[in-house]
Amino acid sequence: MVWKIILFILMCFVIITGISFPIVEHPQGWMQFPIIPGLGEKAKIIFFHVPTAWLSVLAFLMAMVYGVRYLRKKNLDDDAKSSASLQIGMVFCVLATITGSIWAKFNWGTFWNWDPRETSIFILLLIYGSLFALRSAVENEDKRARLSAVYSIIAFLTVPFFIFIMPRIMLGLHPGSLEIDPNSGKVIQGTSPVVDFKMNGNMRLVFFTSLAAFTILYFWMWKIRSRAIIIKENLSKKLI
């Protein structure tokens, strides 16, 4: 119960500060965020959009961990947990795509720009989407669990590349991407304010609190979902 209260308070803190703290030219008070040229108020998306993307990575990681556990112990409860994590990961992956897309319309001009990060999340959606097709195509429980565990391991091997490496070694619009130096015409580490996104102390505090709150939320949702799946399996066994 304690961590549920902590989650509620942390999330309220993130919502209150993330939405209402003003963005000003020269932040002085503790309740002001610095302006990022080219973003303005839209910079606040970072408190809500990035945690959804982070959760999908975390969820896919946990799906892989429980996939490995299933392969070692052959306990179907582990498969239920892996499957629950996959579902939540997919939900947050879609949410990250939608929130990013809405934001992109107003900041980059179109809903979809094929920026490296947009491309990579699209491929991730395809990879993990096909895992659900695979799961629903196999009727035998053990076979389904084994296939799904192996697939989730292989699928997760691509995640670090798509999330952490590819967007950082290509030209792009997201923070952390490379860009072309207008003077020399060479590809350099991004320096324009939008790509070289700098947070001040306040912003970083809210950002990491948000990550923590969303992480707790994920673990709670995961627990609920996997318990529901396990109950359903136990019930169907009893009925047979």
Add this chain to the structure above:
Amino acid sequence: MEGGLVGFLEKNSIYIVLAIVLVVWTGIFLFLLNTDKRLKAIEKELKEK
């Protein structure tokens, strides 16, 4: 223009958004809490049978 809280909210509409988001979050939180409780009850029932 009215004074007081209503007037303040009319001038700073971001706080209305803030209030709405807080209400939404509270709703989601209570829903999750409720689902958790229900699951616990079902698990207990299943164990007893």
